[in-house]
Amino acid sequence: VTLGVPHPTGFPLFLLTGKLFTLVFPFGDLAFKLNVLSAIFGALTAVAVYFLVRALGQYKSLAACAALFTGFLPTMWDHGTEAKVYTMAAFFVALALALVIHGAWRGDVRSAVLAFLAAGLAAAVHLTGLLVLPVLPLVLLGAGRRFLRSRLLWLLGCTAFLLPLLL
Numbered sequence: 319v320t321l322g323v324p325h326p327t328g329f330p331l332f333l334l335t336g337k338l339f340t341l342v343f344p345f346g347d348l349a350f351k352l353n354v355l356s357a358i359f360g361a362l363t364a365v366a367v368y369f370l371v372r373a374l375g376q377y378k379s380l381a382a383c384a385a386l387f388t389g390f391l392p393t394m395w396d397h398g399t400e401a402k403v404y405t406m407a408a409f410f411v412a413l414a415l416a417l418v419i420h421g422a423w424r425g426d427v428r429s430a431v432l433a434f435l436a437a438g439l440a441a442a443v444h445l446t447g448l449l450v451l452p453v454l455p456l457v458l459l460g461a462g463r464r465f466l467r468s469r470l471l472w473l474l475g476c477t478a479f480l481l482p483l484l485l
Contacts, residue, residue: 330485331442332403352401359405360398364389366412373419388412403444410440411450418454422461427471430458434475438482451479 321337340351364385371381388394397404414436421429433454440447454475458465465471 329403329443331439331482332406332444334485335406336401349401353399356401356405357398359409360394361389363394363405363409363412366409366416370412370416370419373416373423375423407440407444407447410436410443411447414440414450414454418457422457422465425461425464427465427468430454430465430471431474431478435478435482438479441479442482442485 321333324333336352336355339355340348343351343354345351346354367388368381368385371384372378394405394408397408414433417429417433417436420426421433437447437450437454440450458471
């Protein structure tokens with residue numbers, strides 16, 4: 319309610335997003351509003367998994383099954399019905415993976431930089447978001463020399479990752 323730090327690390331992005339959502343969402347008390355926010359990010363995680371599977375080159379039907387499976391996982395369902403940070407962190411991790419794979423396969427530098435931004439947002443939500451960070455350069459380096467030689471990509475990627483951590 320007061321935007322104070324609940325405990326270290328404080329989950330700054332979740333707190334700021336939650337505060338904004340409680341001011342905008344017109345129904346229910348504070349706890350209900352934050353539960354709805356977690357449910358929204360749980361649904362967004364399923365959508366991000368759909369795009370992740372599509373970025374891997376799979377059929378739409380398989381991507382839809384993976385998204386539904388993600389949405390109805392008991393753990394995702396539990397975290398999506400409580401005011402917790404995990405669904406928001408899972409959304410940004412899935413988004414980062416989808417963007418980096420899309421960028422690597424298509425040679426799209428913008429998607430690669432946005433993947434680093436999504437990883438930074440995941441880390442600003444919860445420290446487990448840092449676990450996706452080593453994957454991003456490995457995927458890009460495996461994609462070919464274009465990404466390896468692009469100093470601008472690595473500079474923008476590092477900046478995009480670090481900016482959300484300023485929260």
